[in-house]
Amino acid sequence: MMLPAPDTPLGFLFARLARWNTISAFEQAMRNYFLGQRSQAEIADFRAKRGVLKTLRDEVTPVLHHLKFVNAKGEVKFALNNTVPDCWLRESPEAKPQGLEVTVAQSREQHYLGRELNEKRIGRGFLGLPDNASSKAFSDKLARPRVMYSTGSALEVIGNGIKYCLEKKTNPKYAGFDLLIEAPLRSLPNERWRQIEDELRSAASKMPFREIHVIGNQETEPFGFQIK
Numbered sequence: 001m002m003l004p005a006p007d008t009p010l011g012f013l014f015a016r017l018a019r020w021n022t023i024s025a026f027e028q029a030m031r032n033y034f035l036g037q038r039s040q041a042e043i044a045d046f047r048a049k050r051g052v053l054k055t056l057r058d059e060v061t062p063v064l065h066h067l068k069f070v071n072a073k074g075e076v077k078f079a080l081n082n083t084v085p086d087c088w089l090r091e092s093p094e095a096k097p098q099g100l101e102v103t104v105a106q107s108r109e110q111h112y113l114g115r116e117l118n119e120k121r122i123g124r125g126f127l128g129l130p131d132n133a134s135s136k137a138f139s140d141k142l143a144r145p146r147v148m149y150s151t152g153s154a155l156e157v158i159g160n161g162i163k164y165c166l167e168k169k170t171n172p173k174y175a176g177f178d179l180l181i182e183a184p185l186r187s188l189p190n191e192r193w194r195q196i197e198d199e200l201r202s203a204a205s206k207m208p209f210r211e212i213h214v215i216g217n218q219e220t221e222p223f224g225f226q227i228k
Contacts, residue, residue: 003080004052009036014052017060017078020093023067026076030064047114049107059086059102062182066215069222085177099177101209103169105161106184107131110217112138126187128157131164154187159196162214162227163203175208179228185216190223197225204228 004011013033021029045053060078063086067076074091085099104110108131117123126149127141165181185193204212204227215224 009033009038010042010052010056013056014080018080020075020077020090022075023072027064027068030060044118047117049111049114055080058104058107058182062102062104062180062215062217063087063100065182065218065222066180066213066224069215069224070213084173098210100180101169101174101177102180102182103165104182105131105165106158108133108138110184112142116142126154126184128153130157130161149187151188151192155192155196158183158185158187159199162200166203166207166212169209170207172208176210177208178211178213179207179209181212181214182217183214185214185223186218193225197227200227 003014006012006015010033013029016029017026042053045051046057049057059080063076063078066072072089074089074095075093076087076089077097078087079085085101087100087102088097089100090097109127109129113123113125113127127138128149129137129141162181162183169179200214207228209228211226212228213224213226215222
């Protein structure tokens with residue numbers, strides 16, 4: 001992965017993330033970046049998960065939301081490359097680090113929705129297509145007007161998206177690490193997700209990970225749940 005220029009706000013942030021930071025310092029560094037001067041190109045790339053901003057969108061931001069949601073203490077460091085795992089957590093400099101792998105459910109849908117927001121300045125929150133749908137299916141869906149969706153359809157599609165993430169991560173190399181799955185949980189009220197938690201726990205039970213957590217894509221108050 002090509003890293004951003006070191007003399008830019010994004011480059012400064014990436015250099016910071018590659019070192020151990022207290023979780024409060026990590027949160028502050030992210031806040032400084034997102035509240036600072038960002039180019040329209042950076043904003044567009046973040047929404048559409050493109051280039052170096054894809055790492056910030058798909059790995060770093062879900063971890064931020066997760067750590068805030070569980071009120072974690074300690075320190076965090078990101079790999080920012082293709083190594084396993086994506087980040088490390090530790091309670092103190094003397095403690096053994098715990099690896100955390102990060103993945104995103106409905107990632108292609110979020111990419112297309114981000115592109116639509118960039119192009120039309122208005123977007124929608126849900127398409128209902130799996131990550132393995134064809135590009136034509138996404139194009140056809142986006143060409144149609146926005147429609148209401150049912151609780152049942154959102155639970156089924158996003159639940160299957162989470163299970164698809166589990167299938168892709170079924171590998172002994174992840175043994176002992178934790179897994180964080182970001183999913184578009186803001187598509188429904190928080191309490192609705194209880195309807196599929198047992199189903200997801202069953203799917204996660206034989207995975208090689210020590211723990212598995214799901215975190216939403218809420219930008220304000222984070223929300224998630226543990227499935228292993």
